Amino acid sequence: MPDVELATDTSGGASLQRRGAELTVVVPTLNERANIDLLVARLHKSLLGINWEVVFVDDDSKDGTIAAVRDIASHDYQVRGIRRIARRGLAGACLEGVLSSSAPIVAVMDGDLQHDETCLAAMFETMRGGGADLVVASRYGDDGDANSGLSRLRSGGSRLATHLARLLLKVPLSDPMSGFFMVRRDIVDAVAPRLSRQGFKILLDIVASSPTPLRIREIPYVFGPRLHGQSKLDSLIVLEYLGLLVAKASGDLISTRFLAFGLVGSAGVVVHLSVLHVLLPHGLPFTVAQTAAMFTAMAFNYTLNNTFTYRDQRRHGWRFVTGFAMFAALCSFGVVAGVGVSTLLYTSPSRWWAAGLAAAAVGSAWNYITNSAITWRVR
Structure with missing residues (x-):
């Protein structure tokens, strides 16, 4: 429990004052109700003698996770909960939790009990002693082990992702995919605007x-099996991870979301041409076939962007329909802007490709910026 001090009030009596937390443990959750009580109990046991708090950042779970957190918080001041509405994503949840803390040191760990909470005390002592800016619990250190908590396929995929990160970004980590680490909060404050x-x-x-190299320490741990709930890892996460590698390798010139938007748009071109190829042989006028192909490609692009590119701001129900109307309208303006720019740049038949590329660039930039700001704006 955090230390409690006695302070004298103006009437000569005594009042209780709690010291601020030295450590905040941030736990992002999505449908982890069954694990909340167990994790809090384990933290109380593992963090004796440390002024700590735990912040559960919940992505509006449907199983009552945030209600379980609030039940505990009503009688345990070391427990807090943040409920996120219309926002999804583990990285975003972690960031909100870290930025909500006033403790100088913050830890991030999963809520599925696969991370060994007994490592936290040793990680904290390393941080408090000034020996590191960041301490990472690694599954791949000398005494670490990921085999008990991962399937053979996921273990192989994790090692491949680790190799790519170290190859492309030169990060000095044996386990850059780890979701279990401790860091100085001021470091996160400094880089927060650049984080995905x-x-x-x-x-x-x-x-x-x-912007500067961090002093990093690693400690090995055994990655445990999940006790309750289901893994949130899916194929889209793999694509998001590859997008993050590209974004960081480019120095953030290419954002993860813009890369995804561009990939969807490229697939939409294929859909457009395929529909046009199918319709024209059936005797339809070119204008009719082209219009049908354009709207099919727009519907394809919108659906895929809503599912993948903006999955954390996904539109549902009637909002999905109104979102498509906005998407189509904004993309139509993008076509007009692209045609206008390409017409100005077109000087001769031999330079058609330059004008075409300019139109594509202007149209893509317009579509991305306007749809991010309007169709999928943060609510």
């Missing part, structure tokens, strides 16, 4: 975004 809110791997983002 998408994806799962905020540790890699923090290290790659830091």
